Each structure stands twice: as C-alpha cells, then as structure tokens.
Amino acid sequence: MDPKVEGIIAKVQEDAAIDYEEAVFLIGLDEASPEATAVRGAANGLSRARHGNAGAIWGQIGIDVYPCEADCQFCSFAKSTTCFTEHVTMPVDEVVRRAKEFTKGGDLFGLYLMTMNSYDEDHYLECVRAVRAVIPDSTLLVSNIGDTDLPYFRKLKEAGLDGAYHVKRIGEGELTNISPERREATIRAAFEAGLRMEDCCEPIGADTPAEAIATRMFEMKARHREMDCYDGCGVMKRTSVPCTRFEGLGNEITNMRLGLLNGVLSFVFADEKRYPWIGFHEANMVSLMSGGCCVTAETGFNPRDTSEDTSAGRGLDVPAVREMFYQAGFRKLVLGDGSTVDLTPEYMALKIAEG
Numbered sequence: 001m002d003p004k005v006e007g008i009i010a011k012v013q014e015d016a017a018i019d020y021e022e023a024v025f026l027i028g029l030d031e032a033s034p035e036a037t038a039v040r041g042a043a044n045g046l047s048r049a050r051h052g053n054a055g056a057i058w059g060q061i062g063i064d065v066y067p068c069e070a071d072c073q074f075c076s077f078a079k080s081t082t083c084f085t086e087h088v089t090m091p092v093d094e095v096v097r098r099a100k101e102f103t104k105g106g107d108l109f110g111l112y113l114m115t116m117n118s119y120d121e122d123h124y125l126e127c128v129r130a131v132r133a134v135i136p137d138s139t140l141l142v143s144n145i146g147d148t149d150l151p152y153f154r155k156l157k158e159a160g161l162d163g164a165y166h167v168k169r170i171g172e173g174e175l176t177n178i179s180p181e182r183r184e185a186t187i188r189a190a191f192e193a194g195l196r197m198e199d200c201c202e203p204i205g206a207d208t209p210a211e212a213i214a215t216r217m218f219e220m221k222a223r224h225r226e227m228d229c230y231d232g233c234g235v236m237k238r239t240s241v242p243c244t245r246f247e248g249l250g251n252e253i254t255n256m257r258l259g260l261l262n263g264v265l266s267f268v269f270a271d272e273k274r275y276p277w278i279g280f281h282e283a284n285m286v287s288l289m290s291g292g293c294c295v296t297a298e299t300g301f302n303p304r305d306t307s308e309d310t311s312a313g314r315g316l317d318v319p320a321v322r323e324m325f326y327q328a329g330f331r332k333l334v335l336g337d338g339s340t341v342d343l344t345p346e347y348m349a350l351k352i353a354e355g
C-alpha cells in the first residue's frame with residue numbers, strides 16, 4: 001500500500017479533509033489497485049458514520065423531450081445528434097400519476113421534475129402545483145429545469161417547490177451552448193428564492209482530466225459552506241449513449257472509477273459538520289459501497305437514454321432502489337423532512353407485499 005494513501009486515509013479518519021492536490025492524486029489512482037479499494041472502503045465508513053447508515057431514495061420524472069438547442073454534446077436530446085425528432089410534453093395528469101407511483105411507498109426523500117433547456121413555464125408551474133398536492137410533505141419537490149430567473153423561481157416556490165438542482169457542468173460553454181455565467185446566475189436566483197440546493201460534478205467521461213473533476217468538487221464544497229440550504233452533491237458519469245458525440249464504451253468510466261470518485265468526494269467533505277448527502281449516477285453497487293448514499297429512480301424522458309420512457313430502459317424504479325440499499329447493508333432510509341424509517345427485513349417484506 002502506498003504510504004501516501006495510508007496517510008490520507010488516516011487524516012480523513014480524524015475528520016480532516018483532503019486538499020486539491022490530494023484529490024487530483026487520488027482521482028488518478030488505478031481504479032483496481034489496493035489503494036483505490038482502500039479509499040472506497042474508508043469513504044464507505046465515513047459516509048455511513050456521518051449519516052447513521054441511512055440512505056436517500058430520489059425519483060425523477062422527465063416531462064418533455066425535443067431536439068434541444070442547448071446542444072450539450074453528452075446528451076441524447078442534443079439537436080445536432082439526437083435521434084428524437086418530435087416535441088413531446090407529458091400531460092399534467094400523467095406527471096401526477098407517475099409522482100403518486102413514486103411516492104406510494106412513503107419513503108421517497110425527494111422528487112425531481114426534469115425539463116429541457118427551454119420549457120413551457122405555465123405547464124411546469126401547473127405540474128409543480130398538482131404534484132405537490134398529491135405527494136407526502138416528507139418528500140421534497142425539486143426542479144431540474146433550464147436556466148431560469150428569480151421571479152419564476154419565486155412562483156415555483158409559492159406553488160410548492162422545495163429545491164433546485166442546477167449545475168455548472170464540466171465543459172460548460174465548450175461542450176454546450178450555455179455559458180457558465182448563465183448557469184451560475186440561475187443557481188444564484190434559485191438560492192435567492194429560498195430554495196434548497198442540489199449540486200453534482202458531471203458529466204465525467206474517460207477523457208475528463210482529474211484537475212477538472214477536483215476543481216468542481218471544491219467548487220461544490222465552497223457552495224456548501226456558503227449555502228445553508230445545500231442538501232446534497234454527487235458525481236455522475238457521462239454515458240456512452242447512442243445519439244451523442246460520445247457513443248462508444250471507451251468513452252465511459254467504469255463503476256469502479258465512479259466509486260473511487262465517490263470516495264474522493266467524501267474525503268473532500270470530511271471536515272464538514274453538515275456532511276452532505278452524497279449521490280452518484282447512474283445507480284450501481286460499487287458507488288453505494290464507496291461513500292455514496294443517494295440513488296435516483298427514474299421514469300419518463302432521460303438524457304442518458306434513447307428510450308421514450310427510461311423506466312423501460314436505463315432507469316430503475318423505487319422498489320429496485322430500495323432493494324439496492326437493503327442489499328448494501330443500509331439500515332435506514334431518510335426522508336426529505338429529516339425523519340427516517342428503519343430498513344428492516346420486516347419493512348422490506350411489507351413493501352414487497354404492498355406492491
């Protein structure tokens with residue numbers, strides 16, 4: 001074992017965080033090495049200790065799809081490469097039906113309503129209002145929408161929105177038609193509207209430099225310190241989905257590497273008293289054993305899928321995610337209001353019987 005890695009792990013176990021140089025070094029480890037395995041294991045222990053061995057189930061409903069003018073080169077909806085030709089928007093009653101399906105077990109931490117870069121604001125507002133009316137108070141309702149200004153975020157908050165997921169992505173303005181400044185302005189607007197904030201280091205491909213990943217991790221940490229309403233952050237791989245510039249498995253990182261990145265992100269936050277909920281995408285067991293503690297079930301449209309309904313493609317449903325947490329040895333699920341349910345064999349049997 002490299003003594004440098006041993007020293008870093010010992011430091012983190014004393015609740016000290018790693019610095020930027022250490023993050024770059026760890027990201028560069030061979031993912032199958034004993035050192036990377038040790039990082040993943042230590043991060044698993046760290047996250048579970050901080051959150052009482054609890055995990056969070058998220059859900060996401062993609063409510064529309066069209067060839068998108070933002071043209072993000074990693075997205076299957078990007079107008080220059082997409083296989084989608086039509087503009088399809090899910091009706092409000094269908095969004096509500098799917099929201100009820102996601103929350104019927106009563107243990108969903110949060111639900112994202114996802115649109116494209118531009119979207120019908122009236123329709124989205126109606127979806128927020130209608131979904132908020134049927135989901136439990138203990139489930140957060142969170143936007144995943146295109147760039148947006150303060151007045152509209154205020155309307156969304158009044159309609160029952162709890163939080164916003166908005167990210168300045170790696171390669172923003174180069175791999176996308178959106179400027180990093182516009183993304184930042186949207187994040188500030190959501191914060192000013194009083195919404196809870198969700199962040200992510202994404203998209204990460206096989207060619208993404210370690211420095212770019214580490215830089216985003218430390219930006220997330222700075223934001224977490226500034227924003228008392230910051231719930232969670234994570235790491236997301238760039239998928240090699242057809243109808244994108246990055247089609248082809250050689251472009252994609254493995255789940256072992258994604259798990260290592262979960263470990264590094266956990267170490268970046270090791271000195272935080274308000275330790276965030278650390279997520280990853282897509283769902284996989286390695287990350288769940290490496291400091292990751294949020295998994296998202298998905299339905300509807302998905303920019304990492306070419307299926308019109310991702311629950312029939314790449315997306316997992318809530319029972320499958322719950323089972324992942326149980327099999328990974330998590331013993332609690334946390335809800336959006338901070339309450340928890342015990343993830344016991346009896347609870348699992350009950351949820352299976354409820355269907």
Ligand code: SF4
Nearest residue numbers: 068070071072075117
């Ligand atoms: S990632 Fe979002 S904004 Fe970018 S092309 Fe896809 S749908 Fe549009």
